[in-house]
Amino acid sequence: MLRTTPKLSKHNAPLKGAKPLLKTTVTRYVGFFAIGYILASAVFMMIQTKVALSSQLVTVLSILVGAYIAVHKFIKRQRRVLNRSEMNRLTIGSVAVVWLLTATYFLGLWLLLFDAIDREVLIEMTVQQPLPLLSALVMILVLTLVSSRIGIWAFNRLLAPK
Structure with missing residues (x-):
């Protein structure tokens, strides 16, 4: 019969008086970001x-x-600052929301405001010179990503509870 030694390590035991860490979802705060935006x-x-x-x-x-509204709401409700993974998820989520809203806005313009001639002109212009449109899309994507990340990081530092 094999004898096993009991585990004496208290590595997995919770500390007395410590609050359990709950994984927070940032989807609510992406929504706050969208409302503020x-x-x-x-x-x-x-x-x-x-x-x-x-x-x-x-x-x-x-x-x-x-970014200010999302970070302010997070700090107010969670009573702590965002960690790195939460900042990354909030940044990616906020950029996705910005682009989803932009696509919805453009689709609304395309369907409700443009007539057939305007659509044809825009399609011809895009087919003849696609590079300026693609470079503008990449630049605005980088602009939204960088400004979102810097804004979330800066407000996370500025609004940090003492």
Whole structure:
């Protein structure tokens, strides 16, 4: 008969008084990001009717407002800062939301605002010179990714509880 020695390691035992770490999902905070982004975009679109603003500036400012709202809500509810994996998931989720909203906006323009002649002109222009359109799409993707990551990181540092 084999004798087994009992495990004396307390490695897996929880510490006294320590709260168990719960894996938090950031989907709720991606939603807060989306709400902030939509509201800021609407406000900046109204401002653009009176003052000429760069579309890249409006995009970055809207993303920063969305990042502030998401990080503020996270810190307020969780009482801690985002860790690295949560920041990465929030960044990827927020960029996906921005692009989903942009695609929805463009699809709405395509179906509701453009007529057949406008659609044909846009398709011909894209077929003749696809490189400027592709480079613009890559640049705006990089812009949204970088501004989202920097905004989430900066607000995570600024709003960190003491």
